[in-house]
Amino acid sequence: EFTGFYKAVSSWLTFAFKFKFQAVLAATLTALSLAAVLFVGGRRLFGRVFEADPSVEDPSYLSRLSVAFWSTLLPTLAVGVFLVSTVFFFNYYNVLRGDIGVFLNALVAVIAVVFCVNRLTNAALEPRLPNWRLIPVETGPARWLVRLTTAMAVVIGVNNFLSVVNDKMGSPLSLTIARSFVATIIVGVILILMGLLKPFKAPDGSWRPWPVWLRYTAVALGVFTIATALLGYIGLAIFVSLQVVVTGTILVTAYIGFLSARAISEEGGFANTSIGRWLSTNSSYEESALDQLGLVVSVAINLMIVLVFLPLILLTWGFQPGDIQAWGYKLATGLTIGSVTISVTGILTGIIVFIIGYFLTRWFQGWLDGSVMARGKVDTGVRNSIRLAVGYAGVALAALVGVSAAGIDLSNLALVAGALSLGIGFGLQNVVSNFVSGLILLAERPFKVGDWIVAGDISGTVKKISVRATEIETFQRQSVILPNSNLINNAVGNWTHRNKLGRIDIKVGVAYG
Known part of the structure; x- marks a missing residue:
């Protein structure tokens, strides 16, 4: 089977380089240019967001979360753009034939998954920079976790790629079963090794294992995968292995994003980010405004995570793109609950x-x-x-x-x-009374802004007339909020209603003589 696959690929390469060399070169360079623009532009614009700074000795938890999330997402997007655009331009220039196109699509998916898993584990564990590590494990175990996780992704990816090759070439079923059996056994062993790993060091120098629930979950998944493969349920074993890698990667990335959004929404969280500091320096935003902006950013990040990662999880669990598109269209255009339609x-x-x-x-x-x-x-x-x-x-x-x-x-x-x-x-009688009284005051205008009025014991200048109350400033600079109904139902004196002239009576004492 390997000989047949080698002949198919070598014959296509001979054809491509002999008759389609310029098209292959143009497609590859175009895809590289798109990926370079995305990656280099992202590094220049958001370098501090997704790059760990070795000079920072004690980065904040929000900084570590942000670096872990964006250092996984942005490079993975760049690699994904390169791979997808390569396949697109190869198809556009008619470089691919039927079987090679299927092989290339499968290889693209494998490379993307392995790269994403490797980036995520490196970002979360940071073997080179302990102060940027999200999980407080030791450096040695961190390196082993990165290797084991990447190896598990490679095994699952290669197995899926070979399954596509075997299916396209019509390979015997025994070969497919044997290959999947070996892959699931390897994944089960890796899961058990990860669960039995002791990544923490106690103050006395002894090594401590994972928390009980995490250790037992990893070992149980590994034992279950091996047991199902040994009992002959190869399909179930390979499905569990695939979901451990793919769904686990998606959930961990999404969880880091949710933690970042929660840290940004906390009081003073957004102000401590690079964008918040820039806004504080170059704009008139106060701390309260930055906190409110942080809430908006947090909601936007959560919404983006749901819209991006939920469809990915559904696709990995066997749902078709048409089903997800139909659900999205129904949710966007109208979801009927009883007699109420929510759009x-x-x-x-x-x-x-x-x-x-x-x-x-x-x-x-x-x-x-x-x-x-x-x-x-x-x-x-x-x-x-x-x-x-x-x-x-x-x-x-x-x-x-x-x-x-x-x-x-x-x-x-x-x-x-x-x-x-x-x-x-x-x-709400008083509220409605004040509202209607405010409309009457605005229409009749017995006094206006700037008039000097006397209403009962209150005397001062009218500063603002609204539909509920009128603001009066006394000569002692006290602001009095007077309900409009009091001004309509009671007598109000206006010293400046017609003109600015007024008369003051001054009592003069005169001797009787």
């Missing part, structure tokens, strides 16, 4: 439409106030009333359009509106 695309569209409407309203408010009314010498109080009215109307309109764009039928909110009306009638 992720619709919700995102509604949010985007509302944000656009909100910013358009704010822009129109500024343009109307600063360009139109300011040039027209409109009174300050009138300008404030018009600006507030336009703002409330614009935000309300943007909310209605956003709800409609999200696919929510407004007629379905009738029951909710009725319940809210009942609640407003009983429990």
